[in-house]
Amino acid sequence: xxxxxxICWYIFKEEKILGPDEIxxxxxxxxxxxxKDGGWGTHIEGGSTMFGTVMCYxxxxxxxxxxxxxxxxxxxxxxxxTATHASSWAKFYLxxxxxxxxxxxxxxxxxxxLLPAWFPxxxxxxxxxxxxxxxxxxxxxxxxxxxEKAEDDEIIKQLREELYGEGEYEKIDWKKARTTxxxxxxxxxxxxxxxxxxxxxSFYESMEIFKPLxxxxxxxxxxxAEAYLIAEELQTNYICIGPVxxxxxxxISRDDKNRFERHKERIKDYLWVAEDGLKMQGYNxxxxxxxxxxxxxxxxSGMARVYxxxxxxxxxxxxxxxxxxxxxxxNSPAMFYEDSKERVKAFRxxxxxxxxxxxxxxxxxxxxxxxxxxxxILALRPYVEEGVEAGRLTxxxxxxxxxxxxxxxxxxxxxxxxxxxxxxxxFKWFEWxxxxxxxxxxxxxxSYVECSMASLTALSDFKVLYPDHRSDExxxxxxxxxxxxxxxxxxDGSWYGSWACCFCYGTWFGVEGLVA
Numbered sequence: 001x002x003x004x005x006x007i008c009w010y011i012f013k014e015e016k017i018l019g020p021d022e023i024x025x026x027x028x029x030x031x032x033x034x035x036k037d038g039g040w041g042t043h044i045e046g047g048s049t050m051f052g053t054v055m056c057y058x059x060x061x062x063x064x065x066x067x068x069x070x071x072x073x074x075x076x077x078x079x080x081x082t083a084t085h086a087s088s089w090a091k092f093y094l095x096x097x098x099x100x101x102x103x104x105x106x107x108x109x110x111x112x113x114l115l116p117a118w119f120p121x122x123x124x125x126x127x128x129x130x131x132x133x134x135x136x137x138x139x140x141x142x143x144x145x146x147x148e149k150a151e152d153d154e155i156i157k158q159l160r161e162e163l164y165g166e167g168e169y170e171k172i173d174w175k176k177a178r179t180t181x182x183x184x185x186x187x188x189x190x191x192x193x194x195x196x197x198x199x200x201x202s203f204y205e206s207m208e209i210f211k212p213l214x215x216x217x218x219x220x221x222x223x224x225a226e227a228y229l230i231a232e233e234l235q236t237n238y239i240c241i242g243p244v245x246x247x248x249x250x251x252i253s254r255d256d257k258n259r260f261e262r263h264k265e266r267i268k269d270y271l272w273v274a275e276d277g278l279k280m281q282g283y284n285x286x287x288x289x290x291x292x293x294x295x296x297x298x299x300x301s302g303m304a305r306v307y308x309x310x311x312x313x314x315x316x317x318x319x320x321x322x323x324x325x326x327x328x329x330x331n332s333p334a335m336f337y338e339d340s341k342e343r344v345k346a347f348r349x350x351x352x353x354x355x356x357x358x359x360x361x362x363x364x365x366x367x368x369x370x371x372x373x374x375x376x377i378l379a380l381r382p383y384v385e386e387g388v389e390a391g392r393l394t395x396x397x398x399x400x401x402x403x404x405x406x407x408x409x410x411x412x413x414x415x416x417x418x419x420x421x422x423x424x425x426x427f428k429w430f431e432w433x434x435x436x437x438x439x440x441x442x443x444x445x446x447s448y449v450e451c452s453m454a455s456l457t458a459l460s461d462f463k464v465l466y467p468d469h470r471s472d473e474x475x476x477x478x479x480x481x482x483x484x485x486x487x488x489x490x491x492d493g494s495w496y497g498s499w500a501c502c503f504c505y506g507t508w509f510g511v512e513g514l515v516a
Contacts, residue, residue, distance in 0.1 A: 190435060
């Protein structure tokens with residue numbers, strides 16, 4: 001994540017996306033997480049990978065680290081096949097920076113934006129995080145975007161030698177590099193099916209006979225993709241769903257000064273300073289998620305009456321964080337996309353009434369965050385009646401509560417469980433089309449015990465207070481959800497957790513879900 005930000009900063013250095021102190025702290029972070037073998041992991045708790053090492057090597061060199069102090073990392077890269085053996089996402093960033101040729105990258109056609117909704121690889125069928133990354137990736141690939149000063153930049157010239165060997169850059173068979181990947185990066189090997197698809201796409205990409213068709217389709221696809229990317233930016237106040245697509249969208253928006261500046265303003269939402277330096281987080285925080293648990297803890301421990309000021313502040317935050325539900329957010333550009341037709345165009349699930357993982361500005365509701373947010377609000381309401389009557393706090397109307405319930409009910413999947421941001425729109429075999437190499441199970445949204453428990457317990461709490469609202473639907477959802485949670489229990493009695501420390505976390509959610 002850091003290295004994508006660093007590459008963006010370097011490409012647009014004159015825009016001063018990062019200040020001197022931020023550059024110093026980013027450099028410190030990368031240096032202290034270097035491993036004994038000279039490499040870096042894809043994350044700080046993993047062993048060295050070519051993905052992590054190549055990206056961090058490039059990042060440090062762009063930040064000003066000298067060639068001499070990077071010798072052990074350079075040896076690691078050379079010993080593992082040079083940068084041509086880094087995984088596809090690393091190759092993508094290297095192509096954008098100008099230290100690898102686009103011929104080394106598998107075809108990523110923007111034409112996928114034109115595929116019908118029923119088509120397996122249609123953008124709307126993918127998990128939203130993958131979709132939000134691969135659409136701007138496809139844009140930059142089809143434009144063959146390269147840092148405009150690459151040919152005259154001394155650091156870029158040096159990196160071309162350091163990553164591949166002196167005098168080797170112009171000799172490399174870049175097309176062959178499309179399929180080379182170091183074993184340590186090959187966590188999710190490309191399947192035979194996807195290899196065949198890539199072969200067909202390379203044929204489509206290179207043959208002159210398809211040039212008129214490519215031109216026609218790409219002109220239409222770029223227009224569709226541009227509208228899609230702008231919708232994402234407006235719905236998230238330029239935060240974007242995550243840091244990867246934020247950086248890619250920012251590069252794409254460079255020629256639109258207003259879009260670029262608004263992206264620039266939201267970079268700091270992702271930056272986090274700690275004892276090991278500055279890093280770009282995988283999300284813009286966990287504020288709503290944390291506050292929801294804090295609120296429920298105060299209620300269940302009997303401490304809510306002891307700390308009335310904390311309770312009022314918690315309630316105020318959660319009330320204001322409900323998506324598209326305050327006067328300010330209801331009058332924002334994001335509200336335009338809540339129209340059913342616009343949601344279909346943007347591949348978005350209903351947002352109105354949901355709660356996010358982080359902030360209202362982020363704009364993406366999540367099933368478990370909505371469930372925990374709803375439970376927190378319902379728990380706090382008895383303690384804030386005086387504040388509401390006195391005008392210090394905004395009343396949480398029944399209609400807003402009902403909107404949250406609607407988000408939860410509509411997110412239940414056919415298997416009875418709940419996924420993250422959207423319903424499951426595809427099938428497990430879609431993973432056969434995973435092109436990433438380094439990430440597994442990213443093609444569709446899956447039902448999880450954590451998301452299911454949070455959603456079901458929220459419905460259970462709601463049913464007690466509102467026994468007549470959509471009661472049949474709620475009863476059915478609870479019954480189906482219970483069966484789903486039971487189906488996930490392992491033979492040893494545990495549940496596997498996917499969103500925190502595995503078995504303890506998963507089992508907590510499984511047990512609480514069944515009890516409720």
